[in-house]
Every structure is written in structure tokens, then in C-alpha cells.
Amino acid sequence: MRETRLQFEEIEIDLGLDEPDDQDALRARVAARFSVPVEELPELVLKKRAIDARGGRVRFHLTIAPREESGPALGEPTPREVDREGRVIVVGDGPAGLFCAYELARHGIGCVVLDRGKTVQPRRRDLKGLTQHGVVDPDSNYCFGEGGAGTYSDGKLYTRSHKRGDVRDVLELLHLYGAPAQILVDARPHIGSNKLPKVISAMRERLVELGVVFQFGARVVRIDRHSSGAVRSVVLADGSEVAGEAVVLATGHSARDVYELLDDAGVRLVGKGFALGVRIEHPQALINGIQYGKHRDHPKLPNAAYRVAHTEEQRGVFSFCMCPGGFIVPASTELDGLVVNGMSLSRRDSPYANSGLVVSVEPEDLERAGYRGPLGGIVYQRAIERAAKLAGGGTLRAPATRASDFLKGRASNSTPDTSYQPGLFPTDLRSVLDSGGIELSARMARALALFEKRMRGYAGDDAVLVGVESRTSSPVRVPRDADSLQSPDMKGLYPTGEGAGYAGGIVSAALDGMRVARAIVGVLVQG
Numbered sequence: 001m002r003e004t005r006l007q008f009e010e011i012e013i014d015l016g017l018d019e020p021d022d023q024d025a026l027r028a029r030v031a032a033r034f035s036v037p038v039e040e041l042p043e044l045v046l047k048k049r050a051i052d053a054r055g056g057r058v059r060f061h062l063t064i065a066p067r068e069e070s071g072p073a074l075g076e077p078t079p080r081e082v083d084r085e086g087r088v089i090v091v092g093d094g095p096a097g098l099f100c101a102y103e104l105a106r107h108g109i110g111c112v113v114l115d116r117g118k119t120v121q122p123r124r125r126d127l128k129g130l131t132q133h134g135v136v137d138p139d140s141n142y143c144f145g146e147g148g149a150g151t152y153s154d155g156k157l158y159t160r161s162h163k164r165g166d167v168r169d170v171l172e173l174l175h176l177y178g179a180p181a182q183i184l185v186d187a188r189p190h191i192g193s194n195k196l197p198k199v200i201s202a203m204r205e206r207l208v209e210l211g212v213v214f215q216f217g218a219r220v221v222r223i224d225r226h227s228s229g230a231v232r233s234v235v236l237a238d239g240s241e242v243a244g245e246a247v248v249l250a251t252g253h254s255a256r257d258v259y260e261l262l263d264d265a266g267v268r269l270v271g272k273g274f275a276l277g278v279r280i281e282h283p284q285a286l287i288n289g290i291q292y293g294k295h296r297d298h299p300k301l302p303n304a305a306y307r308v309a310h311t312e313e314q315r316g317v318f319s320f321c322m323c324p325g326g327f328i329v330p331a332s333t334e335l336d337g338l339v340v341n342g343m344s345l346s347r348r349d350s351p352y353a354n355s356g357l358v359v360s361v362e363p364e365d366l367e368r369a370g371y372r373g374p375l376g377g378i379v380y381q382r383a384i385e386r387a388a389k390l391a392g393g394g395t396l397r398a399p400a401t402r403a404s405d406f407l408k409g410r411a412s413n414s415t416p417d418t419s420y421q422p423g424l425f426p427t428d429l430r431s432v433l434d435s436g437g438i439e440l441s442a443r444m445a446r447a448l449a450l451f452e453k454r455m456r457g458y459a460g461d462d463a464v465l466v467g468v469e470s471r472t473s474s475p476v477r478v479p480r481d482a483d484s485l486q487s488p489d490m491k492g493l494y495p496t497g498e499g500a501g502y503a504g505g506i507v508s509a510a511l512d513g514m515r516v517a518r519a520i521v522g523v524l525v526q527g
Helices: 023-034 095-106 120-133 167-176 196-209 256-264 284-295 363-368 376-391 403-407 429-433 441-454 506-524
Strands: 011-016 044-052 059-066 088-091 111-115 213-216 220-225 231-236 241-243 246-249 274-283 309-312 315-323 326-330 340-344 352-361 398-402 424-426 464-469 493-495
Touching: 011 023, 023 044, 023 059, 088 095, 088 231, 095 111, 095 167, 095 196, 095 246, 095 506, 120 196, 120 326, 167 506, 196 213, 220 256, 231 246, 246 506, 274 284, 274 315, 274 340, 274 376, 274 429, 284 352, 309 441, 315 340, 315 441, 326 352, 340 352, 340 464, 352 441, 352 464, 363 376, 376 398, 376 429, 376 464, 398 403, 398 429, 403 441, 403 464, 429 441, 429 464, 493 506
Parallel strands: 088 111, 088 246, 111 213, 246 493, 398 424
Antiparallel strands: 011 059, 044 059, 220 231, 231 241, 274 352, 274 464, 309 315, 315 352, 326 340, 398 464
């Protein structure tokens, strides 16, 4: 083989569905693009793969680079044995907390990770009790437990938050601990709820080997201060106390009691915008037909995803956390409320497609409806969730309306088949959505009508709205200093991740947790 002379950073190629995509074929395409013999090419690697179905023409969009130009991003230090003092307390073992602990371990700093829930296996049993028997454990459910709310979800790893840090580092770490290599290539990577728990456990087990301490069933009820005002310790529900020099607050968007304890401790909270609505479910075959057209049954194509959005009067209605080949699941954390969410297994092979379909709610909307103060958004969420449970007959049967009936402003007498195991309760979801005093249903209906024009069948008889999707993000932000990342009201308190209002998914939460860890390193190591 002749010495390689061709040098380039990367090249983009479109492939039709029936064009060969093996290594030899790709090398031939690259060589033709540069008008050089194949022998002059370096070894190539696929960096990114996306499906482009715009305009009725379905094709794969590939980004290819020389292998030496796309080496692993793990130039970061590997974690090492940590000091045993546990100088840092991390509250919450979701992605923000877990990756914060991992980043601290890269610098040899030990921590104690506390989580109110359980590890993945016993947590799985509680989820079965929730889904099949309607038993809500307030500390172990789809939101609380090892890995956080993302563990038993689709495991989506797509983020626009590249400004927060090295996304590739997060993906490489997940792959290192068992996630499929495909997440390093796919434009919208996901792991799946059947595989992500093992990845999360593997990361935790490695950190335990290095001296990091994890305590589960450890719900924090108070944060104590020194006389100087800096954090001193956290107190758990069983009365025990854990001391540390820094407390990382990584509790996720559903730990409402944490906001209340912060408020009691004099930590300032700020209300923020969020979104609330429903899950919309379709037969996956319908979505495949809408997205792929005549290619809907092509063996190379996965079950199709979609995104929809409409804005009027500076308020959006949009799809959220779309799960192709997925399931709707009960995500309640409180006994008197009903919440639904979506998830998928790694193969995404369920006959159903579901997505959040939500309406943006801003602080001024809450204020006009009488929900005042930084916790007003939580009060509003609870009101809608309680209305949903009542509309479903007081059980975990979810209130539901066919999309076609919703557009006509009437209740449904029946609903299509569904992936939601507790079952659906045919009703009029408009009354549920508007029960909190903010008119959401009219805005959603107008958007649905527009989506139907763009995607025929999207709002037809086979589509069903299932209520309610209320935990899209935190309605509260815990302010922090832009440079030190500490709360200005309590030295040593580091709010992070979704619950603090600084992230919106697995990857962005992980990145924010790692960023906080580096800030702590700057204080504890560099002084």
C-alpha cells in the first residue's frame, strides 16, 4: 500500500436506502469525492450517522473522517482512588450527581452520594408494582432511585448544550461502562431502559472500588450550617447526619420537598418557565408512513421519530421526549396525583409511538392565575396532576381523549389500544388541562390542527392524548454564582442539574454535574 498522502478532517456523504454502506463502498465514495485512488486514503471511521427524510426522499447522512482524526475523547484523567474523608456530599444519584462524583474521583476527591431511592434492581420491582398494581412508593418510582428519572426512560443522549462541556466525554464514559458503540455515531443516540440501568450500576461499582461511598434510602430533610453560614452537614429522614465541606444538590426535577427545605433554610428560589401537557400516542406504523412514505417498510429504517412545534403569542406547543417504538408509563411520585411519561427499550420495537405534547407556561401565566411566589409552579403542577387522577377514576388509569375528539371539543367514549398498562379512561382532557386556571387546551387544539395539516393522520381517530405530562422540567431555579457555581445564600452549596434549573436531559445534566465538580476541585485542591 502506498504511503498515504491525502489529508482531510472529515467529509459528509449522502447514501440512498439501497446503496451499499460497507467499508469498501464508503472508501470508494470518499476516493471518488477527492478524485484519488482508494489506496491513497487513510483508514476511515464513521463519526456520525443520521436519517434525512425531508421532501419524501429518505437517505442516510454520514460524516466520515480519518481514524487518527477521531480518536476517543477520553484524554480526560481516569478516576483514581479517592481520599476517604468524603469531603463532598452529593445529594441525588441521577446523571448530574453520578457524573459529578466521577469527575471528583478523576481528581482524587472522595464524596458521599445520597439518594432517597433504591438501586436499579429493587427499584425495578417497585416500578412493576406501580405499573401493574398502582402502588406508588414516594421514594422509589420512575423519578427517584439510582440513575434518576432517565434510568427507566428511552435513555436519550441528544443535547444542544455543547457549551456546557465535552459531550463526547459523556458518551465515551457511557460506552466505557457498557452502552453500545452506536451512541458514539448516531446523530440522536439513545441507550434504552433495558440497557441503561446496567451502565449506571457499572459506573457506581467502579466508583465504590475507588472509595466513593453511596447510600440509598437516604432522603435529605435538612441542611445545617456553621455559624459562618457555610454548609456543615445534611440530616437524613432517619435522623442521622452526614458532614462535609460542600453539598452538591443534584436532586432532579421532581424532588419537591427539597425546594421546601431550601426555602426554609433561607436559600433564595426563583420561579421559571416550564411546559405541561399530555402524551400523544399513535400506532408506530402510522408515524412510519408519515415520515418515510413509500419507504415505510424498508428493512434498513428504524421506527421513525418526529418533532413538531408551533408558537403563538410567544407561547409554544411542542413535542417533547419522543419515544418511537415505546411505551407510556405511570410516573407519579405522590399518592394523590397522576403523571405519565414515555420510555423505550433499546430496540424501540413496540407497535406504538408516543411523545410529550406540551404547552409552555411562563411565570407571568402563573402569577395571573394566582400562583404566586417561587413555588407557584409546583402548586400548579399538583393541581393538574390531582385533577388527572380524579378524571381517571381515582386510580392510575389515565384520562384520555382521541385527538379527533379533542379537536372537536368533546369527550371520547372509547380510546384506541394503548401501551399504557394501567389502562385508559375515556373522558374530556380539555377540562383536566384547564383545571388549574390557565387555558392550555385551546392553544393545544390550535397547534394540533396545524400539525394535522403537516402530517396527515397525526390528529386522527387513531391518535390518543393521555394525561398528564407535567414533569418536563423544573418550575424552579436555585440561583448560583456564575463563576463559583455556589448558592449566594449558602457558601458550599452547589445547585446542579435539572432540579436546580440548569439542565434538560441526561447529557446536559451530566455535563453540569461535571462542571460543578471542577468548581469544587478549584476550591478544595487549588484553594
